[in-house]
Each structure stands twice: as C-alpha cells, then as structure tokens.
Amino acid sequence: MPVDVNKTIAAARAQKGTPYSWGGGHGSKPGKSLGTCKWYSGPHPCKADKTVGFDCSGLVRYAVYVGTGNTVDLGKGGNTTSQYNDSRVQHITAANRRAGDLIFYESPSNIYHVALFIGTVNGKEMMIEAQKTNVPVHEVPLRLTKGIWARVK
Template sequence: MSALNRVPSLMVRAGTASALTLAAVGGSVVIPGFAADAAAATPATKALKVAASKKGSPYRYGATGPSRFDCSGLTMYSFKKVGKKLPRTAAQQYNKTRHISAGSRKAGDLVFFHSGSNVYHVGLYAGKGKIWHAPKTGDVVRLQKIWTKSVWYGRVK
C-alpha cells in the first residue's frame, strides 16, 4: 500500500489537527478537498485568485492597480502577480493569448467580449459561466455571470 493510500486512515487515527501540523512542518499529507486545488494551482488559477482578492476595488478607466482597475488593467495586474506578462488593452491581450473554444475553457482563462471583430472588454473565467472583472465607471471589481454569447476565450501562454 502506498503512503498516499494510507493518508486518509492516518488522518482518521491522528486527527485533522495532527495532519495539519505535519503539513506545516513539511510532511506530505493529503487533506480532503485540498488535493485537487493544490494540483490545479497553475498560473491561471493563481491569477484568478489575485483578481478575486481585488473584489470591491473601484473601476477607473486606464487604471492597472493595485487599488483601482479597468478591465484589462485587472487581467494584466492579476497575471503580472504570478509572473506572466500581458499587454495593456483587451484587444492586445486577445491577440497575445492562445484562442480556445468555450468547451475547452478553464478557470483562469480570459473571456473577451466582442462586437463583430472588435474586442471591447475582458475578464477572468471563474467557472460556472461567471467572470471576475472590472465592469465600468461607477462599479467595482466583482464576480458576474457572463451576460452575452458574444465572447471569445483565450489562454495565457
């Protein structure tokens, strides 16, 4: 039996507090509900967490953080914090990403709103049809359902 298979029974015997202590001092422990999150900690999912941490920050046209953002300023800031460089505008960001289908989208991918061939807005896909974004003047960074089918998806390389 591998050590990984023994972890749940060890946690039952040792208790969760002991398992957390072991993890804190460098032990290898799998905590239910956290293993998948740890494995999925890609730059994109880390950038998504950065964007979510800016919840309630005011929108300001042209702002790139750390306390005020416009849409592409939020995406640029979020990816910069995890070591990925994005250009300044939504359209430039669209041109810099690997374009993917809606069926391939994952948390942390960029969602580009367009009218014809004109990209006018961007947010970070949060899953379940929602994005983190900086909507418009007078609004704040927030989680919102995607409101249109006129979107394209891009993955930061």
C-alpha cells in the same frame, strides 16, 4: 513560467470592491493605478484621473502577472486589443473553456471588454471583471454574448 490558475483567480478575487477606473492598472508595473480621462467615454465628469483602481484589461493584466509569478505582463500594459493579440494568448473554443481562461467580448475587429472566467461556483458559471465606471471589481454570473475565449500559455 506556466500560469497558476488558482493564483490568477485569487489575485483577481482579492481586488473585489476596488474602484473601476478608466485606464487603471496600466502603470509601469501591473497593479492598481490612477486612470486617465484620455479617450474616456463614460459618464461625465470623468473622475478616472483621480481614481486609483482598474479597468477591465488592467485587472486581467494584474491577475495574470500574479498567476505567472510576476513574469507575464499580458499585452505589455496595453488595452484589451493588445492582450487579445499577445503571442502568449491561445484562442480556444467555448467548449474547451476552464477556470482561469479569458473571455474577450465582441469580435476580433471590435474587442471592447475582457473578463476572467473563474469556473462554476454553486452551480453557476462565474467571472470576475472590472466592468464600468461606478461599478467596482465584482464577481458575477458569466455573460455570454459574442465573445472569444482565450487561455494564457
């Protein structure tokens, strides 16, 4: 099933305010879940294993799942690298980006974050993300650093 960009964005936006949880969103099915303290590198003590929420790839996993009518489990529940390498992800140029596309931060050998581009809102390019511990899912102006743009096909 093709990706319904409006449903994808709406699914992500509906999660605004959801707690960030390292490893959250990686349960047996896409959606909020308890996180994990395994491989956790954030502020201590780790509370991820007591927090239901999303990490960045968990949020993107859920939004894409909803946007494809619950048919595409991007990265099969894995992390940002699994999503980046998923055969349904087409890498595109920044000039070709559009609402609903993904931005993977850094480089193919060091992907550490993914966000959902939601397009231009009130004259500003915006994205939605689960950024880091103690910051709930939020919509913010697009941060352009080293990044790789992608579209789910």
